[in-house]
Amino acid sequence: MTIDLDALYIDLHRHPELSFQETRTAGVITRELDALGLEFEEGVGRTGVVTVIRNGSGPVVWLRADTDGLPVEEQTGLAYASTARGVDPAGTDVPVMHACGHDMHVTALLGALEKLQATREEWSGTVVAVFQPAEEYGAGAQAMIADGVLDRYPRPDIVLGQHLTPLPAGTIGVRPGTQMAASDGLTVRLLGRGGHGSRPHSTIDPVVMAAATVMRLQTVVSREIDPREMAVVTVGSIHAGLKNNIIPAEAKLELSLRYPDDDARADVLARVERIVRAEAAASGAEEEPVITTDHTLPPTINDPAATAKLTAAFDRAFGDGTVVDPGMFTGSEDVSWFAREAGVPLVYWFWGGVDPQQYADAVAAGTVARDIPTNHSPFFAPILHPTIERGVDALTVAAREFLA
Structure with a gap:
């Protein structure tokens, strides 16, 4: 050869x-x-x-x-x-x-x-x-x-x-x-209000907002999708803050979602968006979270x-x-x-x-x-x-x- x-x-x-x-x-x-x-x-x-x-x-x-x-x-x-x-x-x-x-x-x-x-x-x-x-x-x-x-x-x-x-x-x-499954990559920006770490009451803490969102997102597959069906919701990265005594103004989550077909895709995306927006509202966020689709694979x-x-x-x-x-x-x-x-x-x-x-x-x-x-x-x-x-x-x- x-x-x-x-x-x-x-x-x-x-x-x-x-x-x-x-x-x-x-x-x-x-x-x-x-x-x-x-x-x-x-x-x-x-x-x-x-x-x-x-x-x-x-x-x-x-x-x-x-x-x-x-x-x-x-x-x-x-x-x-x-x-x-x-x-x-x-x-x-x-x-x-x-x-x-x-x-x-x-x-x-x-x-x-x-x-x-x-x-x-x-x-x-x-x-x-x-x-x-x-x-x-x-x-x-x-x-x-x-x-x-x-x-x-x-x-x-x-x-x-x-x-x-x-x-x-x-x-x-x-x-x-x-x-192979379909997939979407999402970036979620959770918008809070930053401030001094000693005065959390004067802020809207996006770190806590992010933590609550990550935990709630795990229930999409475990509690909302029929166990006989396939879906994956993975939070692959979390980024927020630069110093221990500063509450940042925003947090960023990066998600990987997987599903077998277009109907399942629409269902999972809707549930993810509902949770992200609901957790932001529950945290008292004054701005809506920003959800961006980074890629879509059929x-x-x-x-x-x-x-x-x-x-x-x-x-x-x-x-x-x-x-x-x-x-x-x-x-x-x-x-x-x-x-x-x-x-x-x-x-x-x-x-x-x-x-x-x-x-x-x-x-x-x-x-x-x-x-x-x-x-x-x-x-x-x-x-x-x-x-x-x-x-x-x-x-x-x-x-x-x-x-x-």
């Missing part, structure tokens, strides 16, 4: 970049595309890369990989662990790690492109590979769409993608219908017919028992924007990166939640083999299944 996939993965893992800052990563991608003799364009949607393999008449298949890292300090102890740092949108210096496997996503897609390029005589059609930035902000797909990615390149007949997950290496997880819904076709192809290629139904993931993705905007089917699957024996031991001991690091963990570290090979082959099989 032209590409040394091990070296490529290790290089990407060592040098992660935050969302919309993936300039070095884009350079690595275009270096490999150039070596394969493929046409490409950089800077699509700010830091995205798109490449096209035109190979006669036939369907247009889009393959997508995301490229950004996370503000996480790596603790894997790997010889190639990231020590990179970056500056987040707030201007804060933060550690950066590929804690969600996007380095493996890029590696697998480049490997698949090499295989597809080498076997052009066996298929016909067009492959469009989309290396998408800023998935972790839920903004990269929309940025590429706004930059005309659906109009400047052959429009897809189907969109395909995959995500690394803590399943045993070699395993593929896919299901028809809703594969549910990732796999087309049933295309999923059945691809599952059969995976079974033929990798053997019965390789494909499992992982259930619906409460995490969210922005890959489906491409399929939704183009009006075409989507199939998005997971592939495992955990040492199979380690996973089996954890299952036997009942310690999977403790011993198998998940995505976004500082200990997330897929084994290289057979993770790389299965990721490359899965994308290649999938593309070939829908090409002529």
Whole structure:
């Protein structure tokens, strides 16, 4: 093979970049595309890369990989662990790690492109590979769409993608219908009246307001949603005040909400807003809280017919028992924007990166939640083999299944 996939993965893992800052990563991608003799364009949607393999008449298949890292300090102890740092949108210096496997996503897609390029005589059609930035902000797909990615390149007949997950290496997880939840990120500003810490009676304390709001928000899922239904309300950050004897004028909450469909989304959002406004009123706030939607991600819904076709192809290629139904993931993705905007089917699957024996031991001991690091963990570290090979082959099989 032209590409040394091990070296490529290790290089990407060592040098992660935050969302919309993936300039070095884009350079690595275009270096490999150039070596394969493929046409490409950089800077699509700010830091995205798109490449096209035109190979006669036939369907247009889009393959997508995301490229950004996370503000996480790596603790894997790997010889190639990231020590990179970056500056987040707030201007804060933060550690950066590929804690969600996007380095493996890029590696697998480049490997698949090499295989597809080498076997052009066996298929016909067009492959469009989309290396998408800023998935972790839920903004990269929309940025590429706004930059005309659906109009400047052959429009897809189907969109395909995959995500690394803590399943045993070699395993593929896919299901028809809703594969991943919808999501909203909210910022809530609670507006009080600041003053001296010794005179709380002369203030409207937004810290107390925030504390009450956080606790009450936990009852949305535990007391207002049918236990048979899925919903998540997480308050991921609280910011208020600068000194112990100053009551600040405002507090800020950042929320992550998850739900399986649009009806549940409307229901949860309404309940969250009701609680935020009611707690502000209960605290005597003189100004209404300000609720801002930072991002909205639709549910990732796999087309049933295309999923059945691809599952059969995976079974033929990798053997019965390789494909499992992982259930619906409460995490969210922005890959489906491409399929939704183009009006075409989507199939998005997971592939495992955990040492199979380690996973089996954890299952036997009942310690999977403790011993198998998940995505976004500082200990997330897929084994290289057979993770790389299965990721490359899965994308290649999938593309070939829908090409002529």
